[in-house]
Amino acid sequence: MENLIILGAGPAGLTAALYAARANLSPLVITGNSVGGQIATTDLVENFPGFPEPIGGAELAERMKQQAERFGARFEFDEAIEVDFRGHPFQIRTYGGEYQAKAVIVATGATPRRLNVPGEQEFWGRGVSVCATCDGFFFTDKEVVVVGGGDSAFQEGLFLTRYARRVTIIHRRDQFRAQPILQERARRNPKIGFITDTIVTAILGEGRVRAVRLRNVKTGEEREFPTDGVFIFIGYEPNTALFRGQLELDEAGYIRVNERLHTSVPGVFAAGEVHDRWFRQAITSAGFGAMAAMEAEKFLAELEHRGVPTAATPR
Ligand SMILES: Cc1cc2nc3c(=O)[nH]c(=O)nc-3n(C[C@H](O)[C@H](O)[C@H](O)COP(=O)(O)OP(=O)(O)OC[C@H]3O[C@@H](n4cnc5c(N)ncnc54)[C@H](O)[C@@H]3O)c2cc1C
Known part of the structure; x- marks a missing residue:
């Protein structure tokens, strides 16, 4: 039984992991197939505060991961393939196993649509x-x-x-x-x-x-x-197929959240491009990750305080 599972390891998920780890929640991050997400696919990042010189996208992501690990975040290189948020604790199935969590942050991001033509992959993030x-x-x-x-x-x-x-x-x-x-x-x-x-x-x-x-x-x-x-600029696909029928999505498939990043299910939060289609930056996604972790921490404190369902109480 996990306190907090974070789905996704882009800037949103990695920052949520850092904040949750520093709150002693020992979060588990299920990374999907990319640690760093979209930012790891770019050569140079020049607009992330704190880096006066350009930094490689993959290196920036690796630093975020190390910073979260330093405070106790754990990483599983696996992908969520099914979730059940209808009861509590929440259930998450991956290729490698099954997990239960008291709270979840969904940070699975979005995928920019590609042209799928020769040369696109070769020059991706480099032209x-x-x-x-x-x-x-x-x-x-x-x-x-x-x-x-x-x-x-x-x-x-x-x-x-x-x-x-x-x-x-x-x-x-x-x-x-x-x-x-x-x-x-x-x-x-x-x-x-x-x-x-x-x-x-x-x-x-x-x-x-x-x-x-x-x-x-x-x-x-x-x-x-x-x-x-x-x-x-031919559009983005939010990575939300997994959450259809579990979380409320908008007409374009993005997760609906309130101003504190709560989804339609109490205890499940969303952060980054999985709900935000307007800003689409590493720093804004990281900001959403921090906010979601702070809200998840409050939710867990409340759970503990009120003794609402945990692993020990049957669903
Ligand atoms: C080429 C390129 C260059 C960019 N350059 C910059 C820049 O210079 N500066 C800047 O600020 N922004 C830049 N951006 C935008 C920035 O990368 C994104 O805004 C940011 O990465 C979004 O973060 P995110 O965490 O919300 O989602 P993403 O980065 O999309 O990360 C999603 C994460 O979710 C994981 N995931 C997906 N599905 C699952 C699943 N089923 N189970 C578990 N995990 C899953 C993925 O593996 C990944 O780890 C760039 C984007 C691109 C594509």
């Missing part, structure tokens, strides 16, 4: 990005393409004009889904260009991104388009 706030600065005075046609593509494209010499928005349809006001702003911006009816079929380069290969979906015509970077 291919899903975050203008994170990586825009690296493209100062360079040329970038933005793939997508929704609000994010336009918002991030506009943001990128602060740095890049030229931003070209590439969209597979002839109409954009972005709000008209964003489209208008982009059209008025002399740094932004548009290519419609076109998909990216490959990302090309040697060591760094040099070009994208494009195909016009109407004419079938193929060509290379020179660029220094590729920003992909």
